[in-house]
Amino acid sequence: MKETQRDHLTWEEREEEKHEKVDMSKYYFGGVVEMAVVKCAIELGMADAIANHGRPMTLLELSSALDCDLQNLHRVMRFLVNHGIFKEIIIRNEDTVPTAYYAQTPSSRRLMRTGENSMAALILMQSSPPAMATWHCLSACVKGKATSAFEVVHGEDVWKYAEANPAHGQLINEAMACKARVMASAIIDGCLDVFEGVETLVDVGGGTGTIMRRLVKACPWISKGITFDLPHVVSLAEQCEGIEYVGGDMFEFIPKADAVLLVTVLHDWGDDECIRILKKCREAIPKDKGKVIIVEAVIGNKEQQKEDNKLNDVGLVLDMVMMAHTYKGKERTLDEWAYVLREAGFSRHTVRSIAAIQSVIEAFPA
Numbered sequence: 001m002k003e004t005q006r007d008h009l010t011w012e013e014r015e016e017e018k019h020e021k022v023d024m025s026k027y028y029f030g031g032v033v034e035m036a037v038v039k040c041a042i043e044l045g046m047a048d049a050i051a052n053h054g055r056p057m058t059l060l061e062l063s064s065a066l067d068c069d070l071q072n073l074h075r076v077m078r079f080l081v082n083h084g085i086f087k088e089i090i091i092r093n094e095d096t097v098p099t100a101y102y103a104q105t106p107s108s109r110r111l112m113r114t115g116e117n118s119m120a121a122l123i124l125m126q127s128s129p130p131a132m133a134t135w136h137c138l139s140a141c142v143k144g145k146a147t148s149a150f151e152v153v154h155g156e157d158v159w160k161y162a163e164a165n166p167a168h169g170q171l172i173n174e175a176m177a178c179k180a181r182v183m184a185s186a187i188i189d190g191c192l193d194v195f196e197g198v199e200t201l202v203d204v205g206g207g208t209g210t211i212m213r214r215l216v217k218a219c220p221w222i223s224k225g226i227t228f229d230l231p232h233v234v235s236l237a238e239q240c241e242g243i244e245y246v247g248g249d250m251f252e253f254i255p256k257a258d259a260v261l262l263v264t265v266l267h268d269w270g271d272d273e274c275i276r277i278l279k280k281c282r283e284a285i286p287k288d289k290g291k292v293i294i295v296e297a298v299i300g301n302k303e304q305q306k307e308d309n310k311l312n313d314v315g316l317v318l319d320m321v322m323m324a325h326t327y328k329g330k331e332r333t334l335d336e337w338a339y340v341l342r343e344a345g346f347s348r349h350t351v352r353s354i355a356a357i358q359s360v361i362e363a364f365p366a
């Protein structure tokens, strides 16, 4: 009798095979296909067309509004309905045959080009050719032979590339602003008291000011908000009363304020750079009552996992994004945060969960 490879398996291994937990098709079909179809929906303006129409649309109405091939549009809509992005509703009038209409869902509204809840820019940025090309070099990062996968492909880091390629720079700024809108709501709804007593606040790496504009509105006691970022980034910011925009390099100097805010900035950097940035932050605040407010993922945050384990899963995905896009950037565990804060001279810190992948860490010099 011919011996097969299976004959060598233990009973446990055979049981594991029978109950294989991971659907491998998601690795050869999923992910990229889903991203591509959602990108296609954004590019064609599917959600915007239904919103502009003011009510659900038939396939014929949608294909004429978008100027699309009827059969191909039907296949894409079937895929998106199956994924719960749009919904299909059947309306039966007495005198007509039942007709199918495509309607919006909370997810499809996120694919609209504009609006407070839009996540289109983040999806377009992640699915853009410069970002996608980066994933092909992930193994070089794991071998530790590369500066960053992004730099292997593009010859410079993500921020220098953005400066040299204004169209991609704008896509990054829009993507960061879209993520910042979501995060500003989570911060304002979940821990506004963190800003109590703060009259001057500097948002380091604050992009084009999306978070600061919302914070000064939600906290009228903040008399001066400073958005600090690289000069070519702040030059694109929309002017707003009560907010000063300062361009500069956070490794060199940070404007003085009662508190420093850092929202998903430190995850772009390795521990040594984080410690240098945090030391500059410490110099910018009063030693007795100042604080640094860090909004970042805390991998394995038990309190957050109790509420929603999915947030930890997304944190681990974001960690891979950091590996691909930055040199030594990473998402950190509680112990890793404690290490960089201690090395930067902070004597204590607290961590609070909010309704986001990120938690809020308050670090105090004294």
Ligand SMILES: C[S@@+](CC[C@H](N)C(=O)[O-])C[C@H]1O[C@@H](n2cnc3c(N)ncnc32)[C@H](O)[C@@H]1O
Pocket (backbone or CB within 6 Å): 159, 176, 177, 179, 180, 183, 204, 205, 206, 207, 208, 228, 229, 230, 233, 248, 249, 250, 251, 262, 263, 264, 265, 268
């Ligand atoms: C991941 S984005 C975060 C943006 C914003 N805090 C948010 O949550 O949307 C990181 C920001 O750091 C800025 N940045 C990178 N290097 C910097 C530097 N040396 N000095 C100041 N800002 C810098 C980038 O321009 C970018 O806006």
Ligand SMILES: O=c1cc(-c2ccc(O)cc2)oc2c(O)c(O)ccc12
Pocket (backbone or CB within 6 Å): 126, 158, 179, 264, 267, 268, 318, 321, 325, 326, 357
């Ligand atoms: O591609 C990204 C995405 C993020 C990101 C997305 C969603 C969040 O809740 C947080 C962060 O951040 C990035 C980043 O900081 C970077 O340097 C490059 C790319 C991305």
